[in-house]
Amino acid sequence: KSHLSFQERSQLANCNKMAQKLFRLMSEKKSNLAVAADLTTKAEVLKLADAIGSEIVVLKTHVDIISDYDEDFVKQLKALSEKHKFLIFEDRKFADIGNTVKYQYQSGVYKISEWSDMVTVHAVAGPGIIDSFKDSVLQKECGLLMLAQMSSKGSLCVGEYTQQVVEMAKQNQDCVMGFICQERLSNMPEHFVLMTPGVQLNNTADTLGQQYNTPDYIVQEKSTDVIIVGRGIYQSQDPKSEAHKYRTIAWDSYEKRLSK
Ligand code: UP6
Numbered sequence: 001k002s003h004l005s006f007q008e009r010s011q012l013a014n015c016n017k018m019a020q021k022l023f024r025l026m027s028e029k030k031s032n033l034a035v036a037a038d039l040t041t042k043a044e045v046l047k048l049a050d051a052i053g054s055e056i057v058v059l060k061t062h063v064d065i066i067s068d069y070d071e072d073f074v075k076q077l078k079a080l081s082e083k084h085k086f087l088i089f090e091d092r093k094f095a096d097i098g099n100t101v102k103y104q105y106q107s108g109v110y111k112i113s114e115w116s117d118m119v120t121v122h123a124v125a126g127p128g129i130i131d132s133f134k135d136s137v138l139q140k141e142c143g144l145l146m147l148a149q150m151s152s153k154g155s156l157c158v159g160e161y162t163q164q165v166v167e168m169a170k171q172n173q174d175c176v177m178g179f180i181c182q183e184r185l186s187n188m189p190e191h192f193v194l195m196t197p198g199v200q201l202n203n204t205a206d207t208l209g210q211q212y213n214t215p216d217y218i219v220q221e222k223s224t225d226v227i228i229v230g231r232g233i234y235q236s237q238d239p240k241s242e243a244h245k246y247r248t249i250a251w252d253s254y255e256k257r258l259s260k
Contacts, residue, residue: 001223003258004190006032013191018118018143019177022087022193025057026226029085032219032254033247034058034195036091036230040065042073048234049077052243053084058118058195060089060228063110074115087117093147095122098132106136118143120180123165130172143177151182151198153209163187182213184223194224200232201246215246219253 004012010023026032033056037045045066049059059081063069081088090112094101101121106113113136121129121144133144148165150157157165166187169176178193188194200212215227227250229243236242 001257001260002184002190002225003260005258006225006254009190012189013177013193015173015191016143016175016177017141018087019191019193021117021141022057022143022177022226025085025087029057030251031055031057031247032226032250033243034060034089034226034228035233035243036060036062036197036228037234038062038065038230039234040067042066042068042070042076046073046076046080048239049080049084049086051240052233053080053086055240055243055247056084056086058087058089058226058228060091060230061116062091063112064092069109078115088115089118089120089145090116091120092116093120093122094129095124096129097125098128101129102132102136105133113140113142116142118145118177120145120147122147123161123168127168127171130168130175133175137175144172144175145178145180145193145195146176148179148181148185149183150180151196151211153205153211178225181224182218182222193226195226195228196222196224197228197230199227199229199246201249202232206231215250216253219250220257223257225254 006023006026010020013019035056037048039045146165146169148162180195196218198212199215204212229246233239233242
């Protein structure tokens with residue numbers, strides 16, 4: 001378990017600017033909530049971001065599901081991220097060989113490298129994938145989040161694979177800011193940020209393999225840092241008040257963990 005505060009961990013994270021930035025933002029804003037804005041039009045994502053922006057530290061996107069995506073969307077999202085002080089996380093889950101990933105990150109329709117503060121990377125292709133981000137990531141101060149575990153049923157990111165992901169991240173601390181995982185493992189150094197999807201209060205699963213835990217269980221028992229909530233918030237009647245509820249539970253759980 002981690003009993004160090006986000007403030008203390010921001011100092012340990014001086015090897016990675018984006019990890020440091022996120023730890024600081026969490027302490028300042030007193031929030032460890034990220035929202036997965038999995039909506040399929042620009043207007044819906046922007047409306048959600050404006051409604052919940054003050055409650056969150058990170059807005060997670062899947063820009064390739066937005067039917068009317070354009071550069072204006074990015075401009076508006078950036079403006080909201082400055083207005084409400086949150087970071088933007090494109091959950092692209094890169095997984096190809098380094099050379100291909102480089103183009104997927106910098107080029108194409110989305111030009112992710114130009115606007116995203118952090119992106120997800122699978123380790124399945126080996127460490128070359130991290131090298132392909134190096135120049136761009138260091139220059140633009142973007143952080144990589146390695147997928148160490150997944151929330152879905154039957155995931156193959158387990159056991160020895162997970163251990164090797166952690167080792168690969170340790171070898172690349174300047175690029176890798178943290179992990180997508182379901183628990184803090186003993187070999188995960190404190191300067192990494194641990195982010196956990198598959199969090200909801202009202203459901204334990206969906207029909208396509210997603211599995212949910214509650215925010216307090218994740219933060220207190222599993223000792224990860226940031227909860228990522230999608231449908232639990234954006235499908236609720238009142239996303240703003242629901243986001244506030246998740247934010248309060250997750251932050252209280254973090255404070256309880258510290259005081260134990
Ligand atoms: N996500 C997971 N599990 C993982 C990694 N990523 O659910 O192991 C992402 C999904 C989705 C969000 O791509 O954007 O987190 C979860 O959304 P939900 O809360 O609506 O299930």
